[in-house]
Amino acid sequence: xxxxxxxxxxxGTVNIVELGGYLDAHTAPQLxxxxxxxxxxxxxxxxxxxxxxxxxxxxxxxxxxxxxxTMRENSGDIKLAAMKPNVYNIFDLLGFPLLYEIFNSxxxxxxKFIKQ
Amino acid sequence: xxxxxxxxxxxxxTKLQYLIVPLLIWFFVKLLAxxxxxxxxxxxxxLAGVAAGYIIFVSMGRVKLxxxxxxxxxxxxxxxxxxLLIIGINLYDFIISGNVANSPSEILEGSRLYTLIDxxxxxxxxxxxxxxxxxxxxxxxxxSRQARRTYFNAMLVFITLSCLTAFLNRAEYESLKFINLAxxxxxFILVSFNSFRMAWIAFLNKVEKQRLILYSILxxxxxxxxxDSILETSSATESMKEFSMALKFYLMFGVLYGLIFFSILxxxxxxxxxxxxxxxxxxxxxxxxxxxxxxxxxxxxxxELSLTITELATQISGSExxxxxxxxxxxxxxxxxxxxGFIEADKFRKELEDAGWKRDNVEIKYLSLAxxxxxxxxxxxxxxxxxxxxxxxxxxxxxxxxxKKGSFGFDxxxxxxxxxxxxxxSIALENSRLLQESxxxxxxxKELDVAREMQRRLIPAEIPKVTGLDISAVFIPAFExxxxxxxxxxxxxxxxxxxxxxxxxxxxxxxxxMAELRGVFESLSRLINDxxxxxxxANDILRKSLGSSSFVTVAFGIxxxxxxxxxxxxxxxxxxxxxxxNGVEDLRPAGIGLGLNYSHIFTNSLETIxxxxxxxxxxxxxxxxxxxxxxxxxEDFGLPRLKEIISDTRAESAQEITNKIIHDVTVYSExxxxxxxxxxxxxxxxxLNNRSN
Numbered sequence: 001x002x003x004x005x006x007x008x009x010x011x012g013t014v015n016i017v018e019l020g021g022y023l024d025a026h027t028a029p030q031l032x033x034x035x036x037x038x039x040x041x042x043x044x045x046x047x048x049x050x051x052x053x054x055x056x057x058x059x060x061x062x063x064x065x066x067x068x069x070t071m072r073e074n075s076g077d078i079k080l081a082a083m084k085p086n087v088y089n090i091f092d093l094l095g096f097p098l099l100y101e102i103f104n105s106x107x108x109x110x111x112k113f114i115k116q
Numbered sequence: 117x118x119x120x121x122x123x124x125x126x127x128x129x130t131k132l133q134y135l136i137v138p139l140l141i142w143f144f145v146k147l148l149a150x151x152x153x154x155x156x157x158x159x160x161x162x163l164a165g166v167a168a169g170y171i172i173f174v175s176m177g178r179v180k181l182x183x184x185x186x187x188x189x190x191x192x193x194x195x196x197x198x199x200l201l202i203i204g205i206n207l208y209d210f211i212i213s214g215n216v217a218n219s220p221s222e223i224l225e226g227s228r229l230y231t232l233i234d235x236x237x238x239x240x241x242x243x244x245x246x247x248x249x250x251x252x253x254x255x256x257x258x259x260s261r262q263a264r265r266t267y268f269n270a271m272l273v274f275i276t277l278s279c280l281t282a283f284l285n286r287a288e289y290e291s292l293k294f295i296n297l298a299x300x301x302x303x304f305i306l307v308s309f310n311s312f313r314m315a316w317i318a319f320l321n322k323v324e325k326q327r328l329i330l331y332s333i334l335x336x337x338x339x340x341x342x343x344d345s346i347l348e349t350s351s352a353t354e355s356m357k358e359f360s361m362a363l364k365f366y367l368m369f370g371v372l373y374g375l376i377f378f379s380i381l382x383x384x385x386x387x388x389x390x391x392x393x394x395x396x397x398x399x400x401x402x403x404x405x406x407x408x409x410x411x412x413x414x415x416x417x418x419x420e421l422s423l424t425i426t427e428l429a430t431q432i433s434g435s436e437x438x439x440x441x442x443x444x445x446x447x448x449x450x451x452x453x454x455x456x457g458f459i460e461a462d463k464f465r466k467e468l469e470d471a472g473w474k475r476d477n478v479e480i481k482y483l484s485l486a487x488x489x490x491x492x493x494x495x496x497x498x499x500x501x502x503x504x505x506x507x508x509x510x511x512x513x514x515x516x517x518x519x520k521k522g523s524f525g526f527d528x529x530x531x532x533x534x535x536x537x538x539x540x541x542s543i544a545l546e547n548s549r550l551l552q553e554s555x556x557x558x559x560x561x562k563e564l565d566v567a568r569e570m571q572r573r574l575i576p577a578e579i580p581k582v583t584g585l586d587i588s589a590v591f592i593p594a595f596e597x598x599x600x601x602x603x604x605x606x607x608x609x610x611x612x613x614x615x616x617x618x619x620x621x622x623x624x625x626x627x628x629x630m631a632e633l634r635g636v637f638e639s640l641s642r643l644i645n646d647x648x649x650x651x652x653x654a655n656d657i658l659r660k661s662l663g664s665s666s667f668v669t670v671a672f673g674i675x676x677x678x679x680x681x682x683x684x685x686x687x688x689x690x691x692x693x694x695x696x697x698n699g700v701e702d703l704r705p706a707g708i709g710l711g712l713n714y715s716h717i718f719t720n721s722l723e724t725i726x727x728x729x730x731x732x733x734x735x736x737x738x739x740x741x742x743x744x745x746x747x748x749x750x751e752d753f754g755l756p757r758l759k760e761i762i763s764d765t766r767a768e769s770a771q772e773i774t775n776k777i778i779h780d781v782t783v784y785s786e787x788x789x790x791x792x793x794x795x796x797x798x799x800x801x802x803x804l805n806n807r808s809n
Contacts, residue, residue: 058620062665095708
């Protein structure tokens with residue numbers, strides 16, 4: 001099993017969180033910490049790059065649910081990008097595309113923030 | 117023979133009753149002897165007196181103080197005995213010289229009454245003198261080595277010999293006086309020599325030593341007076357000499373011993389005073405370590421343990437303040453501050469960092485804050501600090517911070533004490549943590565048991581018999597309780613409802629939501645016939661109990677036998693598989709999971725799929741425990757495999773299809789543990805046209 005990791009980048013006003021490995025109940029707290037820190041430092045425009053993420057469990061999905069409201073209340077958002085098909089499938093089954101913006105690539109997600 | 121006197125208890129064994137023999141001999145010799153002179157008379161009297169003294173001395177040796185029998189208590193006892201002796205001598209002097217004659221010899225010759233008085237006082241003096249000697253003997257032996265016994269016994273022997281030959285000092289034995297002189301000088305030398313033995317003084321603390329200096333001054337004065345009153349010529353001493361020269365010598369030795377002993381005691385205590393503090397510290401250190409090593413096994417209460425650690429840390433290092441910094445993921449929390457406030461301790465971190473401390477230091481670090489001695493709120497200025505990492509397996513779990521005032525800092529002794537202490541404290545903390553962990557683990561296991569039991573009760577005990585449907589259901593719980601759930605409902609106008617759900621999260625929290633879900637669907641299915649409406653209502657009701665990061669996926673179906681139809685809705689759940697003569701289709705009626713959104717977005721997202729059923733059509737509702745079952749390469753079992761099995765086995769009974777699926781999933785995921793619940797519900801349409809059945 002590939003190790004879960006997060007990596008934080010900045011692109012102007014947009015913060016990019018890169019994810020990799022398996023996001024489940026055991027690794028979800030790491031991602032929670034990343035989002036908490038972003039909120040603490042008042043950075044509400046977030047793009048999550050799923051390119052290297054292999055698996056997401058319901059606990060992993062819960063992390064996005066828990067933080068997206070705060071971001072949106074502060075006129076920011078969490079936009080999701082570059083998911084592998086199996087990961088997208090999980091989001092899709094749950095109906096996330098109706099609630100979250102999901103993009104094919106990181107750049108598309110960043111562009112969306114800039115255009116706003 | 118046993119009797120108590122205040123806090124003294126005398127256990128005299130059989131010896132005390134023998135006292136009567138020498139006393140009687142002494143009494144008769146003195147009182148009834150026809151001639152009161154001649155060596156036989158003297159020797160007989162003194163022998164009896166010495167024998168009586170010996171018995172009293174030996175009996176006294178067994179006097180035990182019941183409570184604290186400290187060296188200081190013994191010294192005070194000697195003082196009291198000295199006071200009694202001085203009162204006794206003066207009283208004796210007063211009685212004898214009081215109103216009668218000028219010459220004591222006249223009196224002595226005159227009356228037997230005076231002989232009796234002499235006799236009684238002699239016994240009193242003998243007792244007091246013996247008591248003083250016994251107390252001094254105990255002080256001599258206290259904390260001393262066995263080998264010294266010879267010197268004390270030799271002294272006793274020479275005192276005895278000197279007493280026995282004391283009568284030679286009389287004028288008539290002038291030529292033999294040297295014999296007594298020799299014994300007396302020897303006894304005196306040994307008395308002086310033995311007075312230097314006071315090993316116990318080193319074990320006293322500073323306060324006790326200070327007290328001892330005061331006592332010894334008073335006792336030197338007292339024994340000086342006593343020596344004077346025994347050696348000077350007075351009616352009492354003359355009379356005593358006349359009655360028993362041995363007694364006078366005995367008292368003289370006792371009093372001289374006391375005088376020399378207390379003089380030396382004064383100087384010894386005085387010289388020991390500067391080191392008293394160091395010895396105090398050593399003693400404290402020693403007891404601290406003893407205490408801590410006991411503590412290692414008493415780690416049930418972390419709070420208590422941490423308080424003890426900081427308390428002991430200040431003691432062993434002779435410093436003023438201490439606290440523990442607990443290393444958590446990001447933060448450092450001060451715990452159990454001793455002689456410093458929580459907030460102050462927290463603020464002090466910056467000062468420590470300025471002085472070069474880092475949280476990942478693995479070595480003990482001595483920091484000098486002297487450049488900028490900081491003043492705490494209470495006005496304390498600490499110049500020195502030491503940070504002691506408390507480790508287990510190279511992980512620093514906590515840092516012990518100790519602060520010290522004064523310009524000298526931590527000396528070599530402090531440092532070695534701190535080093536030893538840190539090992540003990542690390543072990544104690546680690547044990548405490550392990551214990552907490554195992555308690556926590558046990559608690560979690562208990563919790564899981566409860567969750568499993570809840571889940572088992574929530575799931576239908578048996579599969580209902582529904583006309584026109586062949587139903588099979590299987591539920592395989594994962595160890596951690598994955599939150600799967602299914603249920604059936606009898607609805608109005610002959611409709612039959614079925615639901616499969618998956619609660620996000622695991623364990624007891626998932627089990628609670630399952631329980632609520634069951635109640636919600638149970639009641640909604642009685643009131644509402646439309647599956648879409650049921651989900652909209654369920655979403656609203658669940659809003660209260662689902663947290664911001666929990667959700668539930670559900671597939672809900674209603675079978676209407678009267679019209680051979682099934683209505684299917686899905687809220688974020690895995691697809692529902694539908695197999696008919698044309699193959700296997702995965703149905704994904706649109707719909708967001710419950711708990712993700714509570715607005716019109718949710719309502720609008722829900723779509724109902726309506727199917728017209730025919731005989732042998734198969735509906736398969738399942739949870740992701742099946743499709744996400746992993747093989748050794750961590751690959752999913754996947755939807756295509758599932759569809760293939762269904763396609764292959766559609767002709768068989770619901771139970772047989774179920775068996776085949778479970779068999780294949782089990783074989784596929786043999787080498788990896790099941791990490792999610794597996795739920796599989798199969799409904800097969802049969803005998804649709806045979807309505808009487």
